[in-house]
Amino acid sequence: MDFKDLVQQLGNRAVKLKDSVNTEEATKNAYIMPFIQALGYDVFNPAEVIPEFVADLGIKQGEKVDYAILRDGQPTILIECKWHGAALDVFNSQLFRYFHTTKAKFGLLTNGFEYRFYTDLMEANKMDEKPFFTFNITDLRENQIEEIKKFHKNYYDHDTIVSTATELKYLNELKNLIHTELNNPSENLVRHFAKQIYSGAITSRVLEQFTNLTKKSTSQYISDLITDRLKIALVKETELRHKEPEPVVKAEESRVVTTGEELEAFYIIKSILRNQIDAERIVYRDAQSYFAILLDDNNRKTICRLQLSGNKKSIHLMDTDKKGEKQEISNINGIYQFAARLIKTVENLEKSVVQGEVVN
Structure with a gap:
């Protein structure tokens, strides 16, 4: 089974087991450990994966992170796990503290469905507040699978991941920004467009008018763009159909x-x-x-x-x-x-x- 099939299988498994996984410990066993194994690491080999890894925090001794993936005897990925029903937003500060006290290169915060990867792009040895890569294992896209594969034991290269991490971070933030602007254009964006085509003063009435026009025009533009691409795809499919032998159909289907x-x-x-x-x-x-x-x-x-x-x-x-x-x-x-x-x-x-x- 190749890597793509393996992680997609984990996504299907997550959905099927959801109702029977009711604790954080069950989440680790059902979701997180299989994910670590999918990355090529032996979860039962302490030279590769250490559960309950000690990450002492100054005077606070005995603090533990759920898993540490090791390379050359040093922690390289710290994994903090939460129950699959828990929202992750309130837990990144906990991982932040662990990251600061170890030599780990990456932090992973997950509830078995959502995975958030962090590193220190903004300041060396200090985990960024925002993840550079996130995904939901039940809704994976091709490009995300390729990014996950970079963390596999056989393909892992710190410099390669970091070289693309900055691009991933800003790419995701820009996509979120574009999504927000397309659905609810900000005043700055509306003014920017209005000034290009409207010669009068941008009053509140004009601003309201152009807000509606901006939403409509962007929606129509995207629709036209998709339709044009679909027409091209349709032509290609029609050409392929003409090259294929005619299928055998039942009598009642022949009229369709x-x-x-x-x-x-x-x-x-x-x-x-x-x-x-x-x-x-x-x-x-x-x-x-x-x-x-x-x-x-x-x-x-x-x-x-x-x-x-x-x-x-x-x-x-x-x-x-x-x-x-x-x-x-x-x-x-x-x-x-x-x-x-x-x-x-x-x-x-x-x-x-x-x-x-x-x-x-």
């Missing part, structure tokens, strides 16, 4: 024709949801009367249904109840206005899986 518009709608929904779940889990099923978007190719996990033939087009949203809610759209770009509700539907389906409500 998947249109280019339906495929484009599918890719729009896939792009909306790809940051929530693995995009490969999103599939479509075409029927004579509707075009369904499903999670895990399971008709009991319907995300939405689309009716795009004829003059009247509509999307059937499934987030309110089992019957759902039908909304008319003028064209497939109208799907974007329901992005939040589609995301909510997937979140509810995922919760149902954890609670055992959805059966394949």
